[in-house]
Amino acid sequence: MEKFYPEFSARFAQFLEHIRGRRIAIVGHARPDGDCIGSQVALARVLGTLGHEVLCVNPDLVPRRLQFLVPGMRFARTDEMLADRTDYTAIFVDCADHARAGERLKGRFPVVTGNIDHHLSSAGFAEWNFVDVHSAATAEVLAGMFFDNGLTVDAQTAQGLYTGILTDTGQFRFTSTTRRTFLLAAELMARGAKPTEAGFELYERETTGKLQLLERFLASLRMECGGRVCVGTLPNGIFEATGSTAEDTEGLVDYARCIDGVDVGVLIEERPDGAMKASLRAKNPAFRLDRVAAQFGGGGHACAAGLNYKGGAAGFREKLVAAIAAQIAAVDTPEEKK
């Protein structure tokens, strides 16, 4: 059979050989999404079948909507991990850099043995890096390497990987979706992935608080750059006011992006500590939003980037819009066109 990841699979087998018998911590990032949790669950279960003792670690809780992926799995948070002085071999998943899991977990795991990711800005900070920027999801890389090596993918593992692919492709819609993505989805269904269950859990269990947050976000939308950038703002205190949580912001920025004529959608969230969090989404990867985010200490993908700016609220929105406008102008200039 054709290999899904011919460039990685043999090396992944060597990696598994290298870590054989060790106790493993699978570390994900702050505010974990479907690809992060799905990849953690899947890798933990596959390593479990190989005899490893495995623990998943995140700075934040597994979001309510992703709880369906984790029955029977051990998830620890930062405090618990710092109190646990056992020796773990660390594998980071879906983390573009070492600090994506938070500075405290970075300190707890100064040496990272494995790193599996698909982010453009991924720094290759581990001893063994499996980073493919052409993959739609970390779960896609994992699924391909698991199948290529004939590893045991049970129904819960398959559902984790499927959910990672589903969420990170925006339901098979982003440009990162390839023929391989669909072939892996087919194979994951054959192993027990349930698209209907994933769709129900992810998209049909909204809270009224989330819908009130959406209502407020829609009311805040403003056009910039002649209608090519649409910015929505969530002021400090809005979660309390609407009965929502920070995790309910997921997906809001897509309402700004999906307006006809808009190239870049932006969500700005004022944090209680005065920091400004921004999510940037483009329809076209030419806009390289990862570069825009990098100007504010952030990162991500060409079409989906984020940042957490601690320089204060004053003038932030204007600076961010100016940086996006400059990026759009660069793409519009014929010399820069792709």
Next chain:
Amino acid sequence: MEKFYPEFSARFAQFLEHIRGRRIAIVGHARPDGDCIGSQVALARVLGTLGHEVLCVNPDLVPRRLQFLVPGMRFARTDEMLADRTDYTAIFVDCADHARAGERLKGRFPVVTGNIDHHLSSAGFAEWNFVDVHSAATAEVLAGMFFDNGLTVDAQTAQGLYTGILTDTGQFRFTSTTRRTFLLAAELMARGAKPTEAGFELYERETTGKLQLLERFLASLRMECGGRVCVGTLPNGIFEATGSTAEDTEGLVDYARCIDGVDVGVLIEERPDGAMKASLRAKNPAFRLDRVAAQFGGGGHACAAGLNYKGGAAGFREKLVAAIAAQIAAVDTPEEKK
């Protein structure tokens, strides 16, 4: 290679032999959706490669959002078709029965040579029927039979088939989605289908008016029946106030339905003529919303029904909620449970 439709493919080759050299009309249904238009375009193009003169026929216009599928294709409406007395061999696609294309087109084509469909209620009204109720879309049946027979699937054909599958699976989410669905999507991508373009045209060309309408609809949401029914209301004049159109109400009711714990979502629209239009959506077909709608002169499916009530606004909402509550109570009663 494994066949996608082993039960159909040889017979489909015989069918193509049977119609060889004939002038073909490919007939779709009223209010055509992505599966209807995508299937028509794809079948027309494949028959074109076999030397047929082909015309697509629908009672209604190709919707704005599906225009990206039809460049260079001939689409006729009912009047034009009735005026054209040329002899056509009729193939119906995505039509559960002969009259789905309207009584006038049924009269124009009293004999149907081919029928390709996936609806549960499909009546097998043609000389050659290719109806698979386990398929997610008519486009899935067509794609499988095309690949099984080695027919020419170019990029525009692939995009039509992909779009049919995408829309009729609710973005690969409905229970009809199978391993075969994903394998066909992979093969269609290899032939030039573009998921990002389809997603863009279908889901990323919102108007600001539509988002304002959504904002107002969300603000109007109220719970009934202890949180099991969620009702949103669009008052008369809201389209003018938000810069939206009646067509923009599509999908709004799903926001009411998709709340955790809600069984039935409702949208009530006050029409300028004083009529009350309502859309009802359930998560579970047990609630038989078609029966609720019928009490107000409406109809539809178990999970998706609608009505247009001319008895005046006074007390309408209360009567409708009471009817839904009675239906829920009937389902809750063990004797009535399925």
